[in-house]
Amino acid sequence: MSFNSFGHLFRVTTWGESHGPALGATVDGCPPGVPIEAEALQHWLDRRKPGQSKHTTQRREPDQVEILSGVFEGQSTGTSIQLMIRNTDQRSKDYGEISETFRPGHADITYWQKYGIRDYRGGGRSSARETAARVAAGGVARAALKALAPGIEIQGYMTRIGAKVIDRARFDAAEVERNPFWCPDPVAAEEWDSYLSQIRKAQNSVGAVVEVVARGVPAGLGAPVYGKLDTDLAAAMMSINAVKGVEIGEGMAAAELTGTDNADEIFMGPEGPEYSSNHSGGILGGISTGQEIVVRFAVKPTSSILTPRQSIRKDGSAIEVVTKGRHDPCVGIRAVPVGEAMMACVLLDHILLHRGQVGGAVGETRGKIG
Secondary structure (H helix, E strand, O other): OOOOEEOOOOEEEEEEOOOOOEEEEEEEOOOOOOEOOHHHHHHHHHHHOOOOOOOOOOOOOOOOEEEEEOEEOOEEOOOOEEEEEEOOOOOHHHHHHHOOEOOOOOOHHHHHHHHOOOOOOOOHHHOHHHHHHHHHHHHHHHHHHHHHOOOOEEEEEEEEEOOEEOOHHHOOHHHHHHOOOOOOOHHHHHHHHHHHHHHHHOOOOOOEEEEEEEEOOOOOOOOOHHHOHHHHHHHHHHOOOOEEEEEEOOHHHHHHOOHHHHOOOEEEEOOEEEEOOOOOOOEEOOEEOOOOEEEEEEEOOOOOOOOOEEEEEOOOOEEEEOOOOOOOOOOHHHHHHHHHHHHHHHHHHHHHHHHHHHOOOOOOOOOOOO
């Protein structure tokens, strides 16, 4: 098994490599009758594509998505949807020198240890270019969510780049689309601009933290123990290239709190339960509470840097590695649309799972789903 699929009822299989002719996704489980147009999917891909600012890789890919099956006259048919994105700006010669070398921080050595063969051109399957397929599939999920649960809104943004963090007191959701960092703090965005320029000029890279919030999620999604909503969200975010940590709600910071601080008090409001806070990140016992779903993930510094690093060749001999090519000084920037896409896929999957298990049955204090 090669494990290129995720999801239960809404299932996505991605395929393709960084320097192959194309990559894409096969989407199974999208309900029929959902309005889907290539132009709508393209909107989400345009937010992720490279070369849009000086702070991302200068590889010029249009990331034009093609719908090959599963959509007829602008609507999903209920059959598998095949999405394809052609690669047009490969420079495979940039990687010829590392065909026998393992780059530090990359999956080169582990792919070789596992399979005995690897596509060294841009990392092949391990390249972050694979995430374009996820964003395309996420566009399908968003279209289905709009039809089944139109109140759901998903927004991602960066809260940290290296040691520099946003000031939550200046948080402005409208600012997210106004700067190249998806940063909700306009002051921090200006600071990050000069900071990342310095990092790039130093031939280095830096990590980041991305937060993804889903608003308007109905209560009742997820199931106890092995079907938890937060389990699937954590797995989905952790599967994104370069992600090394995931938090739900308070996450690791919950270890610093007392029980009285951490417990979100519950009150009955005019439209149902209301909470005094959201330390849980909108999920209790693996099931959504109706509050905002808050997921946070940490992205490591891009391993492809021009600063020399020590490594080995396939024959075990030592070598000093300088990674050439076009790379992101902070891959966390383009991870924001990817995190949003994974959130959309998981939420749609759990809405379909809920409908399949309990249908319209809901508790007295919950609103209907779908």
